[in-house]
Amino acid sequence: MRSKIPLSLYDQDTLKDIARKVRRDIILMTAEANGGHYMSSFSCVEILVSLFFGEFHGDVNNPENPDRDRFVMSKGHAAPALYAVMAGCGYFPVEELKTLRQCGSRLQGHPVKHRLPGLDTSSGSLGQGISTAVGIALSGKMDKRKFRVFVVLGDGECQEGIVWEAAMSAAHFKLDNLIAIIDKNNLQISGPTDKVMSLGDLQAKWEAFGWAVFNVKGHDIADLQATFEKIKSVKNKPIALIAETIKGCGVPFIENNLHYHTAPLNDEELKTALEFLA
Amino acid sequence: MYNFSQCSHTRDAYGQALVELGEEMPNLIVLDSDLSGSTKTAKFAKKFPDRFLDIGIAEQNLIDIAAGLSLSGKIPFVSTFAIFGCGRAWEQIRNTLALDNLTVNLVMTHAGLSLGGDGATHQSLEDIAIMRVIPNMRVIVPADSVETREVIRYAAETKGPKYIRISRRRSMDIFQKEEYHFNPAQYPVIEDGSDVTIFSNGCMLRESLKATQELKKQGISAKVINLHTIKPLANEIIISEAKKTGAIVTVEEHNVIGGIGSAVAEVLSQNHPVPMRIIGVNDRFGGSGHVEELYRELDLTPEHIIRAVHEVMKRR
Numbered sequence: 001m002r003s004k005i006p007l008s009l010y011d012q013d014t015l016k017d018i019a020r021k022v023r024r025d026i027i028l029m030t031a032e033a034n035g036g037h038y039m040s041s042f043s044c045v046e047i048l049v050s051l052f053f054g055e056f057h058g059d060v061n062n063p064e065n066p067d068r069d070r071f072v073m074s075k076g077h078a079a080p081a082l083y084a085v086m087a088g089c090g091y092f093p094v095e096e097l098k099t100l101r102q103c104g105s106r107l108q109g110h111p112v113k114h115r116l117p118g119l120d121t122s123s124g125s126l127g128q129g130i131s132t133a134v135g136i137a138l139s140g141k142m143d144k145r146k147f148r149v150f151v152v153l154g155d156g157e158c159q160e161g162i163v164w165e166a167a168m169s170a171a172h173f174k175l176d177n178l179i180a181i182i183d184k185n186n187l188q189i190s191g192p193t194d195k196v197m198s199l200g201d202l203q204a205k206w207e208a209f210g211w212a213v214f215n216v217k218g219h220d221i222a223d224l225q226a227t228f229e230k231i232k233s234v235k236n237k238p239i240a241l242i243a244e245t246i247k248g249c250g251v252p253f254i255e256n257n258l259h260y261h262t263a264p265l266n267d268e269e270l271k272t273a274l275e276f277l278a
Numbered sequence: 279m280y281n282f283s284q285c286s287h288t289r290d291a292y293g294q295a296l297v298e299l300g301e302e303m304p305n306l307i308v309l310d311s312d313l314s315g316s317t318k319t320a321k322f323a324k325k326f327p328d329r330f331l332d333i334g335i336a337e338q339n340l341i342d343i344a345a346g347l348s349l350s351g352k353i354p355f356v357s358t359f360a361i362f363g364c365g366r367a368w369e370q371i372r373n374t375l376a377l378d379n380l381t382v383n384l385v386m387t388h389a390g391l392s393l394g395g396d397g398a399t400h401q402s403l404e405d406i407a408i409m410r411v412i413p414n415m416r417v418i419v420p421a422d423s424v425e426t427r428e429v430i431r432y433a434a435e436t437k438g439p440k441y442i443r444i445s446r447r448r449s450m451d452i453f454q455k456e457e458y459h460f461n462p463a464q465y466p467v468i469e470d471g472s473d474v475t476i477f478s479n480g481c482m483l484r485e486s487l488k489a490t491q492e493l494k495k496q497g498i499s500a501k502v503i504n505l506h507t508i509k510p511l512a513n514e515i516i517i518s519e520a521k522k523t524g525a526i527v528t529v530e531e532h533n534v535i536g537g538i539g540s541a542v543a544e545v546l547s548q549n550h551p552v553p554m555r556i557i558g559v560n561d562r563f564g565g566s567g568h569v570e571e572l573y574r575e576l577d578l579t580p581e582h583i584i585r586a587v588h589e590v591m592k593r594r
Contacts, residue, residue, distance in 0.1 A: 122378055136346040138347060172334075
């Protein structure tokens, strides 16, 4: 965060440690809530950390600053990851993470903008985030502002028709201020994406829709940072990062095990998970 | 006496209002889905090409792009045919626009049966029901060109999501430009009367007023009220009318389920129940045909209104 600590303080080890802490917070808050998508949250932790503690220029002190970068968690079910990172940046107290999914909490099961300052959109109904992001990016172009709009999408989410409506329009309007990061963990709630509804060649699809596409290792912070540098030369095209990730990444017994897509961890599993993240 | 043949297209008034407001409000943006020639947003597009966005045939994206623009302080007006804008994109309207109370003005045209020849797929008889059930949403049906212009100005100056329903059919000219001021909490009395109150709006005011002329010959004094704002509903006006005349008829170009009849019944049944009849389309689809033919086929004529008046008065 520009407004918190200068970027140079975040070396690779620091960022890796932040990612570990974010995973711990995700596990703790979803355990407290007895629900929440920790697997889907884990797959985008490095993406969020490399953004919020680096490339993304939000404004913690003035969350409605018209020149701030915008972040849209289009895969809204990964809200725990977003909340953990936002708390880490100082948008709200870390203790508040315990209130996830509770009645009256600002931390709704899926993000609701009007409840939590710092959120740029509500999300959760899949596909709507990227479309709303197109609108925000368009307003930036109209007003000649320099901000960028970062969107994180799930790969399963790309089965929604509106994603492709949005993709087509972003290219039509030449929105080079729009960056979509596809968290490609190859799993969705009922099984592998290839079994449920094959996505085919995602890179070819986004390219065919007129986007500049970059492949990136989604858990490799250095690779993410290098890619964020590369995309700065793209002009007149929206940018898609296809991030290869592992659902549940960070805790071996959870990784790629769809049992944990929604099932809360029992006490023993919780203890083991926290040991991995110690 | 009314001049029933003095009619005009309210969508023309909408297009004109956008151009006027566009001059005053630099943040006003207009979006359409490839139908700007029909919805009349084309006038604005010609005048302000930089503030007009054609999203193509993609209504879901149309709504959420408008939401994104609103989040950055723009005042979007969004138009396409009512069935596609409200129907296909309903969940975008609920989850992105209304949940955060975003200022987006949905001005959907060709509502009701008015697309005539195009038939059932293009007609919209459910839009009021599915819009008014969404929290934060305001629902308005302007009566004529003068009221349309005023409603569009009100929408541009008021926060939150709104649904404004426009017909393709010409509406009877009722209001005088200089005298009329739109207030969502006040329903204009178009025809005064003491035996029965008819609540109607939009182009159905013409049918309602025709019915009152015939009723007059029969010695029945029917009051016609322009219920332009279905949400928020001015409950006290409706209750007060039920107390005054004790017999209510509602008239709408919409399914009898969920429209203005339902809205009025929800208020009266809980506050001051009186005999009531709902004139509308009886839970069926429309079809191809001239609008006037369709009105006969779907029980929307002045004769149907007259029969309903007799019935509620008998039951009183």
